[in-house]
Amino acid sequence: MQILHHGAVNGVTGSCHELVINSQTSILIDCGLFQGEDAKDDLSIEFNVTHITALIVTHCHIDHVGRIPYLLATGFKGPIFTTLASASLLPLVIEDALKVGVTRDTKIINACLSLLNKRIVAVNFNTWFALPCANEQIAKARFQRAGHILGSAYVEIDIGINTKSNRSHRVVFSGDLGAPYTPLLPAPKPPYKADTLVIESTYGDKNHQGRKERTQTLKNVIERAVADNGVVLVPAFSIGRTQELLYELEQLIHQSAKGSPWRKIHVILDSPMAANFTEQYIKFKHLWDAEAKRKVAKGRHPLDFENLTTVDTHSEHIAIINYLASRQTPAIILAASGMCSGGRIVNYLERFLGDKTTDVLFVGYQGRGTLGRDIQKYGPRNGYVFINNTRLTINAQVHTISGYSAHADQNGLVKFVTGMRKKPSHIKIVHGDNEAKRALASKYKEVLGSEIKIEIGT
Ligand SMILES: [Zn+2]
16 A cells, blocks of 8 residues: 655645555545646646546535546546535536536536546445445545545545455545535544544644634624725635635624614625535535534524625626625625635725725635735735736735634644554644644654654645
């Protein structure tokens, strides 16, 4: 058994791991797109895929699934295993990725989607399924809830080393792990055991703000918008953070006093994709956590409330920007992309970054080399950025709230291992900046002792 990493080694994007089971059997875990400074022009699959018998998808973020069309283009004919909710999201994500990055040709898009749909095998959580193997090898896998985004899972894979003695080797791939106290989804529970663990480290060197503190920051930013009739721009990934934020905003509006300006604030979801994903979140309500379910039982609609407007077409998008620019009215706008590296948020930033009444609120990780990272860095010093080749002074206030990241922080990543009944003998740290990986590695050494082999994935 061997594990190769085809992406997410020196950064946090392009997640793609290959579990080599024997010379004719490899299982791919995720097949993601590189973003930010990791971005590449040539996205075609650069490794041999003839021996890859299946793909396992942990969740539907683009940095975990974006290169699936290129995998299909190599002639890959194996099953794509994923959870029921992810199976429902995946065609939407791929369709969007193709439209944004590849082609608008409906024929090509439909051909790719039909190929994809033939390959998807939807599996329930906590249910073993057999992996196709050559040479009479036996291997099985099981998804467990990762609490990161809807449908997200970590995967346990048992490889039969000696079928007679029933001994097997368990490899756990964490995918992206959710944080405790994030809204909507329950936190992940550590696995019972692992022999080898491949774990993400996005926030391996940080701990998040607590939920109270985080909600307070969100409240303060909105308070300011309400006071000076400014806009709050929230660059958000379509899946995950958008729905968490809608959930928190509904709560803040719900608890505000009747007749307060809060009750009239516009919440604008300017992304047809995010609206589609929000519908999926509503469809899979049974996966929500207890708090969210209690609200539903009381007749509330945490993801579909009165103040919320969804913007669909491009002309509506332009119209809403003009409306907000001409009128002094407080509004919270959620638009993609999450790192401002494209998408409708860029038009808002171009129009409103120069206004003192604007607040930009980052709720997710900003990759190096992205416009988001630049605004985060230069915004607090009244610096400038270039958008569409135009120099723009940042007069807006810039805020970052880390808790909505939907990624486990260092504490969470440590608990994922210390909570196991049978600890792994080998941990491979992937999917993080170098500092994050190193910090997590030394934390593991400190907490787990020297008997466990801790390696930074290369
Ligand atoms: Zn993710």
